[in-house]
Amino acid sequence: xSTTLPVPTAPRPGGDGGATGDxxxxxxxxxAAVRSELSDLPADVVEELSGGLEAxxxxxxxxxxxxxxxxLGPPSGxxxxxxxxxxxxxxxxxxARGSGLWARATEGVREDVEHAAAHLRxxxxxxxxxxxxxxxxxxxxxLRGALLGWLLVGAFWGWGLTPGGFLFLLAAVAASVEVxxxxxxxxxxxxxxxxxxVLAVLIAPFALSSVAGPQTVYVDxxxxxxxxxxxxxxxxxxxxxxxxxPYDAQGRPLTGVQLLDDHGQPVATTTGAAQDWTTSExxxxxxxxxxxEGAVRWNAYPLAVQSETGGAPVLPPLPQPTLAPLVGAGAxxxxxxxxxATPTELPGTTPTAGVLEPLxxxxxxxxxxxxxxxxxxxG
Amino acid sequence: xxxxxxxxxxxxAAVLAVVEDDDGYGYDVVRxxxxxxxxxxxxASVYGTLRxxxxxxxxxxxxxxxxxxxxxxxxGINARGRxxxxxxxxxxxxxxxxxxxxLAPEGAPR
Numbered sequence: 001x002s003t004t005l006p007v008p009t010a011p012r013p014g015g016d017g018g019a020t021g022d023x024x025x026x027x028x029x030x031x032a033a034v035r036s037e038l039s040d041l042p043a044d045v046v047e048e049l050s051g052g053l054e055a056x057x058x059x060x061x062x063x064x065x066x067x068x069x070x071x072l073g074p075p076s077g078x079x080x081x082x083x084x085x086x087x088x089x090x091x092x093x094x095x096a097r098g099s100g101l102w103a104r105a106t107e108g109v110r111e112d113v114e115h116a117a118a119h120l121r122x123x124x125x126x127x128x129x130x131x132x133x134x135x136x137x138x139x140x141x142x143l144r145g146a147l148l149g150w151l152l153v154g155a156f157w158g159w160g161l162t163p164g165g166f167l168f169l170l171a172a173v174a175a176s177v178e179v180x181x182x183x184x185x186x187x188x189x190x191x192x193x194x195x196x197x198v199l200a201v202l203i204a205p206f207a208l209s210s211v212a213g214p215q216t217v218y219v220d221x222x223x224x225x226x227x228x229x230x231x232x233x234x235x236x237x238x239x240x241x242x243x244x245x246p247y248d249a250q251g252r253p254l255t256g257v258q259l260l261d262d263h264g265q266p267v268a269t270t271t272g273a274a275q276d277w278t279t280s281e282x283x284x285x286x287x288x289x290x291x292x293e294g295a296v297r298w299n300a301y302p303l304a305v306q307s308e309t310g311g312a313p314v315l316p317p318l319p320q321p322t323l324a325p326l327v328g329a330g331a332x333x334x335x336x337x338x339x340x341a342t343p344t345e346l347p348g349t350t351p352t353a354g355v356l357e358p359l360x361x362x363x364x365x366x367x368x369x370x371x372x373x374x375x376x377x378x379g
Numbered sequence: 380x381x382x383x384x385x386x387x388x389x390x391x392a393a394v395l396a397v398v399e400d401d402d403g404y405g406y407d408v409v410r411x412x413x414x415x416x417x418x419x420x421x422x423a424s425v426y427g428t429l430r431x432x433x434x435x436x437x438x439x440x441x442x443x444x445x446x447x448x449x450x451x452x453x454x455g456i457n458a459r460g461r462x463x464x465x466x467x468x469x470x471x472x473x474x475x476x477x478x479x480x481x482l483a484p485e486g487a488p489r
Binding site for chain 2: 024048049051052053054055056057058059060072078079081082083084085086087
């Protein structure tokens with residue numbers, strides 16, 4: 001009965017409190033707060049005063065769902081009562097830190113915070129909100145791990161997500177969940193966890209914008225430049241197109257085909273300027289055609305090439321000499337050699353830019369009427 | 380009259396009295412005091428008093444390990460505590476008789 005056993009030097013770290021749930025958590029938190037209020041006292045006195053506090057508080061907490069801070073008042077008041085009943089001097093009188101201006105200023109702030117916290121705890125919705133927040137804690141642990149892992153991977157191995165980086169991220173999530181589950185009680189470990197939490201919150205916006213926003217793609221500067229003029233023209237698979245070669249349904253090359261885009265704008269690979277080309281050496285000089293109203297047309301394909309000898313422009317050689325006829329609308333026309341190909345007019349695709357003028361007959365090609373028929377090249 | 384002020388003066392005796400027959404841990408002692416009628420007694424006051432009485436050598440303490448939760452710290456009275464309790468009983472009787480006498484309505488039979 002009257003055996004004197006050594007008092008425990010510290011609460012068991014790691015704890016099995018994970019299974020006992022909310023009241024134990026509240027008790028731990030409250031006991032830790034009381035201990036920090038006693039931190040100016042020698043360690044053995046603190047232990048003497050607060051030994052067994054968790055067990056007593058846990059029992060009290062288990063009796064009702066009302067938070068301990070509401071039933072017992074703020075931990076600072078509890079600690080002051082404990083001191084006074086134990087015959088010790090109040091904190092402000094004897095502490096090593098306590099009389100300075102800084103200490104008094106922080107004391108005022110601390111009281112304000114405690115006052116606000118007590119007000120919050122008195123709200124009807126507070127217990128429910130705390131309960132839900134506690135339920136969400138594991139999710140936060142995982143997110144915290146992912147965020148810190150993301151930061152470390154990015155800092156040491158670059159921001160692209162490699163398989164190794166992904167494994168590291170998973171490891172960080174697992175470690176963070178484990179730390180959260182263990183609930184460190186040693187002050188410096190708690191401080192470390194607090195710092196990690198703050199850091200995770202701070203980097204969260206950056207991580208989210210990196211995940212949700214457009215990925216930064218690094219492309220060879222030879223193909224893409226930020227010059228707005230370079231983004232004009234026609235591009236296929238990241239390469240600039242210099243000329244277009246229309247074929248009809250029977251697979252025969254067409255000439256003088258004017259192309260408009262879905263906005264009714266002419267589709268022009270170039271407007272004759274050297275800076276239209278982003279490749280180091282431009283193609284052979286291309287020649288536009290002039291329509292019946294005298295307007296220069298760069299969207300009649302294929303564009304003719306200025307011959308090197310200075311003669312009349314010639315049609316460039318075809319990139320692909322043979323195309324199989326299409327199955328469908330053009331099949332009957334293919335059965336009658338020499339007949340005009342009749343491009344099928346798609347419903348609702350009439351260009352909106354208005355009526356186009358007919359093109360004059362190019363020197364090397366048969367007159368290509370814009371709509372609805374196009375003739376086979378004489379070449 | 381502020382009952383908590385009165386309580387302060389007799390808390391030592393009250394705590395010693397509730398552990399006189401049976402050892403108890405902190406919250407257990409609080410509950411015994413409350414069920415005995417001292418409903419306003421503060422948790423921290425009782426714990427502080429237990430620690431002070433222990434430091435003064437009037438109580439012994441021992442720790443009971445628990446598998447499910449934190450350790451529980453029990454307090455039991457010892458010989459010195461019993462002496463102290465006996466002294467306090469005497470002084471309380473003398474004091475309360477004096478105050479009873481003092482506060483008794485005039486002319487009332489004593």
